[in-house]
Amino acid sequence: MFDRDMAPPGMAIFLAKLLSHSLLSTEDQAAIAALPHQTRRLEPNDYILREGDRSDICPVLRSGFAYRQKITEGGGREIVSIKIPGDPLDFQSMYLRTVDHNLQALTAVELTVIMISDFERLVQARPAIARAVMVDILIEASIGREWLLNNGRRNALARLAHLFCELHYRLLDTGSGGLDIHKMPLTQEQLADVLGLTPVHVNRTLKALERTGAIARDGRGIRIADLQSLIGTAEFSDLYLHRDQP
Amino acid sequence: MGRYFFHTRDGHREIDEVGLDLPDDRTAGLEAVRYGGSLLADDPHILRHDQGLRVECVDDAGKLLYTLLVTSVDAKENLATFATEKD
Structure with missing residues (x-):
């Protein structure tokens, strides 16, 4: 076996x-x-x-x-x-x-x-x-369709929060441990290239999201601090990740 | 190439302490416009304060190079004021 x-x-x-x-x-x-x-x-x-x-x-x-x-x-x-x-x-x-x-x-x-x-x-x-x-x-x-919606129709705060939620659940589902343990792997400039924002706008939005308590920053990186708050800000639904398969 | 910082005022002051590497002052000025446009598209309520939106582009030495100013005027309220003055 x-x-x-x-x-x-x-x-x-x-x-x-x-x-x-x-x-x-x-x-x-x-x-x-x-x-x-x-x-x-x-x-x-x-x-x-x-x-x-x-x-x-x-x-x-x-x-x-x-x-x-x-x-x-x-x-x-x-x-x-x-x-x-x-x-x-x-x-x-x-x-x-x-x-x-x-x-x-x-x-x-x-x-x-x-x-x-x-x-x-x-x-x-x-x-x-x-x-x-x-x-x-x-x-x-x-996931690509959700990204089109995310970049096209969500404001910067929800857009950034949504990306955090998605990576968190995808990492959990393959047993890697989520973004409450691991730091967000993308730099500010890479986040800008994902979200279609300028890097300075990403920095401003990270600070705003940090003020809500959903994410926390330390010297080593950014982690999820309050998942429920993050989901609320992102209006995140995991349906598009098809986590109910197989 | 230099590092440029983009501070904003829209009722409160937001200091950019990370900045962005850009080839020259002119590109930095354009980036200020792009950033302001991005903020406006993201949240139109940003202009609700009397001061409007101000994006200040500052170089590495702290010298102010460029300011983008966006304000809106409520025409109805202003017309009412004019009308009162005429009467």
């Missing part, structure tokens, strides 16, 4: 992520854990994938944070997605030929790198794994 605790360290958190939204038999889990893989370490801002690349790897974030970003001709950058430990970073290259955005390390990261061709063979042989890939992609798309 396959025991997830016996999975290679680089694979255990990937399995935890897939199991957070999908049912996989012990045979399916064992097949994933047995995939050949390598560990890669990158520094903050190192590129994992570049727009225009043709990728033959499926990197999974083992530790640290990463982000997807797109840049206008004029150099304006928007971070369009934040990836947390356990997240597969490029399922889409199994189905699409060309990478359509840049993927970079936000913090120092460890990647578990699987060959797409190896993973593709599993997907073709095991319907539950194929379904888990689909569910993962669908939930990422749902």
